[in-house]
Each structure stands twice: as C-alpha cells, then as structure tokens.
Amino acid sequence: MTLGGWIVMLLSVGGATALLVWCLYKVLTTPGSEEHLHGQVDIHTPDMDAE
C-alpha cells in the first residue's frame, strides 16, 4: 500500500465515518428527534388502517 493509498483510504473511510458520527450526534442530542425523524421503512402508511 502506497502513501497515496493510505491518504485516499483514510480520507474516504474517515469522511464517511465522520459524516455518520455527526448525524448520530445530532439525532441523539436533539430533543424530540425520535418523534420527528423518519426513514422509509418506519413511515406509517394510513392505508393499513382501512384493512
């Protein structure tokens, strides 16, 4: 592994990790975020209620 390889890997891996950690920090420290944060999979589709 060359110096360039180390730099590319550390920047890529570090950048992706830092972005995720920052997002997790924001989610975990913002009051009420568990109520207002949504992923595709936990969104309630009201059509289910009609069943």
Next chain:
Amino acid sequence: MQQRKQRETWTTRLGAILAVTGSAVGLGNFLRFPGLAAQYGGGAFMVAYVCAFLFLGLPIAFAEWAMGRYGGMHGHNSSPGIYRVIWKNRAAPYFGVLAMIVPVGIYMYYVYIESWCLAYATRYLFGAMNFGADAERYKQFFEHFVGLHAHGESLSTPGEGLLGSAVFFLVICFILNFILIYRGLSKGIEWFCRWAMPALVICAVIILIRVLTLGTPDPTKPDQNVLNGLGYLWNPVKTPAMLAPGEVPKSFWEGLADPEMWMKAAGQIFFSLSVGFGIIITYASYVKKDDDIALSSLTACAGNEFCEVVLGGLITVPAAFVFLGPQIGSQLSNPFALGFMALPNVFNQMPLGQLFGFLFFFLLFLAAITSSLSMLQPAVALLEEGLGLNRRASVAVLGFITAVGSAGVVIFSKDFVALDTLDFWIGTFAIYLLATFQTILFGWVLGLEKGMAELRRGAEIKIPEFYKYIIKYVTPLYLLVVFLLWLRQNFVVTSPEQNRIRPLFTDPVVGGLAIFILAVGILFALLIAQSVKNWRRIEASQEEVVI
C-alpha cells in the same frame, strides 16, 4: 426513574436511526462499490464518487423528500399526484409512469439477486458450498445455478434438490417480501429493520475484523497480503505486485479523465442512495407536516455511505486479493463474479470459512431485502389512489405483475439477457430520465424558495444557503453531461455488436422484454389517467361545496 426514561429515549432514537439507515443499505454497497473503486483506481474513483454524492445524490434526495411531503400535504401519496400538484400541466402526472416503472422493474430482477444471497447463505449453513480449491468449480456452480449457459437452465437442479434450486429461493423471497409489504411498512418492516440492521452491521464488522487480520495466509505468495489487498482498492496507481500479467497501470490523472468512470460513479450513487427511483418521494408523502426531513435524509445517506465505503470497501476486494491475487482484476467489472464466484473461493481458503461465508451472504440478503421491500410501495400507492383498491388487492395486482417479470428474468437467463436488459433500460436509462425530471421539477417548477422552505420546515439541521444553487444549476447540468456521455458511449461510439438499440429488433428475448416493459408502462399510464379523472371529480365536488 429519570435515568430509565433517558435510557428509553435513547433506545427509541437509536431505533429511529436504524430504521432510517436500514432501507438505504443494499446489495450495491457490498458488491458493486468495491469492484468499481478497484477497477478505476481508488483515488480517481473516489473523487468522482464524492462529487456525485455531493452534487447528485444529496440534492436529489433532498428534493425528493421535500416534494414528497409537499404532495402529501395536498392529499397525494403517489408520484403522479405529487407531480400534478407541483406542476399544473396536463402532462405532469404522466411523468409518473417513470416513477412506477423504475422501482417495479428493478424489483423484478433485484429480488432474484436477493434470492441468490439467501441460497448461498443457506448452502453455507448446510455445508454445501465446499467445492475445494479449484476456482473453476465455483464459477461452474454459479453459472449453472443462475442458468447462464441456456435459457431455463436454472429451472433444473440435477442431484442438488431444493438447495440447488434458484427458483425455490426466489419463491421464498417473493413470499417474504409480499407478506412484509402486505402487513404494511410501520407494522411489518419496522420491527424487521430494527433487528436486521444491527445484525447486518455486526455481521459486517465480524467479517471486516477477520479480513483485516488475515496477514499473509500463503507464505509462498508474500505479495498477497492484507496491506496489498487494501492497496489494490485504494492506491491511486497500482504497484507492480498488484498488476495482472500484461496490465498497464493508469496514472491518477488518466483515471480522472475517463468519462466512463464518472458515469459509473454517478450510477453507483443513484443505485446506492435509491435516488431517481420514485421511492423516496412516495414515502415522504406520508411524513407529517412539521416533521424533520433534512436530518432524516442526511442520516440515511450517511448510514449508506458508511456501509458502502467503510464496510463494503474494506471487505470484498482486499479479501479476494489476499487469496486470489491480481487475477481478480478480470472479475471487477462484474459484481456477480466478485461476490458469487471469487468470494466463495476465498471463504473456502479461510479458517472458519463456512461460518464467515454464511455471515457474509446472510448480510447481503438482509441488505437486499430491506431495499426490495421499499420498491413496491410507489405502485401500491398508485393502485390505491387510481383504482380505489384496498391494500390487499393492490398488493395482489402488483404481485402478479412482478411475478411475470421475475419469471422472465429466471427463464431467459442465458448470458443474463433478461436481467441485463431490465438493468440497462430501467435500472440506468429510466433512472437518469426520472432524476433529471425531478430535479427540474424541484428547482425550476416548484421554485427554490418554496422548495427550500419545505425542506427547512421542521428541519433539525440547517441546510447551507448555497445548496439551493447547487440543486437548481449544478445538479441538472451534471445530470445532463453524464447522461449525454452515457448516450454517446452506448449508442454512438460503441461497436455494432454492443449497440443497445439493435437487439431490440434482432433478439426476440430483448424485443419481447421491451414490449413487456412498454405494456407495463401503458398499464401505469392508464391507471394514471383514471387517477386524474378521480382527482378532478373530487376537486370539482370540493369547489361546489365551497360555492
């Protein structure tokens, strides 16, 4: 008491994070990304990849979330209805055909690949994947399993029983997907993701630790070690130890000047973040008016990037290089070859390979199913809105359409002709069209002020001001350039044998599939026409009430 309450809050928030990132992680993270990064030389590819993430992926994700919630506030959950609310033009809802055909068409072959992962995981569990050190046997097994040599080959399983039947695993995956979709997202999938996501990350971390501690497994081949494996993926220029016989190394700048690499990086971002699929816009329509969408979409993208760059990037290619050496170069352009032919050989040579093989393919299966589940909701929303069907009937109709498409993929398996045709025309061409339409719709029709106000309402992070100019000017221009390059490569400068138009008229399977895609498109267009009639009737009755 207060401590307990605080712990419960954290658990709920972690659950929310897992659910947010769960749907974003898919097969592309672990199979496609590492192959592309290594193929185009880590450094140059990452430049194109980061640009595509910042200027295409994130802006389009933000736009889809904002437009979706905007449409939902006006009573629409399907893309055609949302487009009609934003753009007061008779043609607007008919662009929704793309937003239907992309997720449904991709589902038809995605679920088949998902079933291979389940099949491989099951075979590892029962110890049926040990073919010895001969790489050719892994290749032969996969090619026969998926029917690469003859149409319908995968329907027969001589001497293998159910464990060797791709159709058997496809049926299991199909039923599992539809049960979860039928039960509804919040009721069916949320609990699944809250278990599946941690399981996926734990599986990936265990495999990652194993790969990074492999050292030099074969002392007679000192160059095939972990560091060189990492270098094979990340080095901007390959060193002599990483070159296959006759291979000429490309410089960083030569790599950066390759238009094909920029197209592949953009395609990877689309596929990986599920942007331009018509999926996010549908889900966002169900979000409450003042709920956050900015941090939600950024967290989903961040979770996806972590799984892709950190876990995907550090596992697949380094492991394959350590055991197979520079010869893996010939397999990088084909993610199936890397995942389903090279890696089983790697696991076979690795201590506790059966366990790690099972974990890896089970991980892929979890990643795949959390993505495939979300591909069906856009069409379910339209069937409910357009025909007034209930959820059960909508899921049944969609089940029939996708079953016909998936059956085509299984039967016309020679050289992956059906899978490749769907992937090219729907998984690439239609995605570019849809992404471009949605970007223009957000930046130029809905308008930046209105669009950004929608994105910022309830947001738990501040989107930088300059990002609105990126969405309006840079993203459409970037899309246009990449799309023109893609058209040039596939239709202009290519050889007659590789031209994608010709087989539509000369190959009966490709032509037949094109007619099938067209028929599904017409069906969705008719459904949209019916929906428009219904919406007009409702609007007219509301106006009468007001008068």
